[in-house]
Structures are given as structure tokens and as C-alpha cells.
Amino acid sequence: xxxxxxxxxxxxxxxxxxxxxxxxxxxxxxxxxxxxxxxxxxxxxxxxxxxxxxxxxxxxxxxxxxxxxxxxxxxxxxxxxxxxxxxxxxxxxxxxxxxxxxxxxxxxxxxxxxxx
Amino acid sequence: xxxxxxxxxxxxxxxxxxxxxxxxxxxxxxxxxxxxxxxxxxxxxxxxxxxxxxxxxxxxxxxxxxxxxxxxxxxxxxxxxxxxxxxxxxxxxxxxxxxxxxxxxxxxxxxxxxxxxxx
Numbered sequence: 529x530x531x532x533x534x535x536x537x538x539x540x541x542x543x544x545x546x547x548x549x550x551x552x553x554x555x556x557x558x559x560x561x562x563x564x565x566x567x568x569x570x571x572x573x574x575x576x577x578x579x580x581x582x583x584x585x586x587x588x589x590x591x592x593x594x595x596x597x598x599x600x601x602x603x604x605x606x607x608x609x610x611x612x613x614x615x616x617x618x619x620x621x622x623x624x625x626x627x628x629x630x631x632x633x634x635x636x637x638x639x640x641x642x643x644x
Numbered sequence: 645x646x647x648x649x650x651x652x653x654x655x656x657x658x659x660x661x662x663x664x665x666x667x668x669x670x671x672x673x674x675x676x677x678x679x680x681x682x683x684x685x686x687x688x689x690x691x692x693x694x695x696x697x698x699x700x701x702x703x704x705x706x707x708x709x710x711x712x713x714x715x716x717x718x719x720x721x722x723x724x725x726x727x728x729x730x731x732x733x734x735x736x737x738x739x740x741x742x743x744x745x746x747x748x749x750x751x752x753x754x755x756x757x758x759x760x761x762x763x
Contacts, residue, residue: 532687561750570648571688571733573750584750619688621751633751635680635688 530554532636534620540642546608549639553602553622559583560603561623561633562595566616574618577603578625610643617641646671650734650754657724657761665719665757667708667734675736677701677710677717678751682731691719691732695739724761731756 533552541547553560562574574593575585579600588595592611597603607614617640621633651666669677679691679701692701697712706721717734734754 563751563753565756568756570755571735571751571753573752576750587750621688632690632693634690637685637687 532620532622532634534618534636534639536639537637538640538642540644541610542644543612544609546606547610547641549605549607549618549641551603551605551620551622551636553620554624554634556624557622557634558600558625559623559633560597561621562603562605563619563621564616565619565638566613571619574605607641610641612643615641615643646675646736646738646752648734648736648752648754651757652755654758654760657759659726659761659763660723661761663719663721663724663728663759665732665734665759667717667719667754669715669717669734669736671715671736671738671752673738675738677708678735678737679706679708679717679719680733680735680753682733682756684730688733724759726761726763729759729761731758733757 535550558579560577563571565571573587576583577597580597594606617638619638620636623633647670649668676695678693680688681691682688692703694701694710700709708717708719733756735751737751738749
């Protein structure tokens with residue numbers, strides 16, 4: 529079974545540019561989460577999709593960040609325009625709902641974003 | 645809100661030494677507690693978990709006990725190996741009831757502890 533995949537693995541852009549990160553969850557996982565780790569600090573929650581609906585977007589830092597999950601499969605996270613403080617590693621995770629309770633979140637390898 | 649405070653690193657040990665990484669938390673209600681590990685070049689992996697007070701999670705020789713009275717979930721291993729070198733994250737999650745079942749909610753992480761084990 530393929531794990532959570534993220535693309536690209538690295539992205540280097542200049543301040544003011546736009547970047548779109550993609551996450552493909554494990555097939556059949558309805559829950560999809562985005563997290564971010566900035567400069568060696570703690571990993572922080574950004575938002576949570578259940579299928580195509582946003583369950584919780586309380587961690588989104590501002591309106592420069594837009595997340596979508598059309599059709600309830602893969603998700604994109606767009607940063608427009610990017611600022612220096614957006615640099616960090618963006619993680620995606622997925623988990624199932626149906627079946628057993630308390631399902632583990634499976635993480636992707638992350639996308640390292642550098643804004644110059 | 646929820647928060648996790650984790651022992652600051654880095655931690656450097658010799659092979660076969662005893663490991664403790666402290667973790668304390670603040671949360672309302674009864675969260676589930678986790679330890680995640682990130683090996684070099686890889687994503688986060690769940691190492692162990694505990695869903696209620698006094699539960700002990702264990703995996704690969706690592707253990708952690710959910711202590712509600714001290715709001716702690718310290719990670720221990722009796723004899724570390726070079727292959728245990730990684731970044732360790734303590735985390736907690738509320739439990740959500742969503743359409744179709746029950747899920748963990750968002751994870752709240754500690755700042756991570758870098759462990760290096762030398763031969």
C-alpha cells in the first residue's frame with residue numbers, strides 16, 4: 529500500500545511568488561491534515577479536511593494560505609504571495625474514519641519550502 | 645488551549661545507555677498521547693500511543709506511560725542503539741466524533757528532541 533506522498537520535496541522561491549504544495553493521502557483515507565514546522569520549532573497544525581470539507585482550519589496563519597481538497601482525494605496548499613516567515617517544512621497526514629476508532633495519522637515526508 | 649512541553653535536546657548517548665525524554669502536557673478533557681519519530685530523510689512515524697490514563701504504550705523497546713496525575717508521558721528505553729538516532733516528538737490529540745466514526749483530532753506537538761547514539 530502506497531503511503532502519503534507529497535510534491536515537491538523541496539521548493540525554493542522568492543518573496544512575493546506563489547507556491548502550490550500537493551498531498552496525496554493513502555487511498556480511502558477521509559481525514560487529511562496539513563501541518564508546518566518552522567525553523568526547528570514545534571510542528572503546528574494548519575487544517576483538517578474530512579473528505580472535501582474543512583473540519584477545522586483554525587491553524588491557518590492568514591489569508592495568504594489557501595487549501596483545497598476537490599473530490600475528497602488529493603489536497604493542495606497554495607501560498608500567495610509567499611513571505612520569508614513561510615519558510616519551513618510542510619507535512620501532510622491522513623487517516624481513515626470508517627472501521628476502528630482512534631485511527632493513526634500517517635505522515636508524508638514533507639515539503640521543505642524556502643522563501644528568499 | 646492544548647500544549648506540549650518536551651525535554652530540550654540534543655541528547656547524545658552511547659550505545660546501550662538508558663534513555664529518558666521528558667514530556668508534559670496541558671489539555672482539557674482526556675486527550676490521547678503519542679510519541680512520533682522522524683528518522684533522517686523520512687517522514688514522521690508513530691512510535692507508540694496511549695489513549696487513557698495509566699495506559700502504557702510500547703514499541704521497539706520504547707515505553708511511555710500516560711500519567712494523568714502528573715500530566716506526563718515520558719519516553720524511555722533501556723538500551724539504545726545507533727539506529728535509534730532520530731528526532732522524537734511528543735504529541736497529544738483530542739478525540740473527535742465525526743460523520744462515520746471517531747477520529748483523532750489535530751495533533752499538538754512538542755518541539756522535538758534530537759537523539760544521537762554513538763557506537
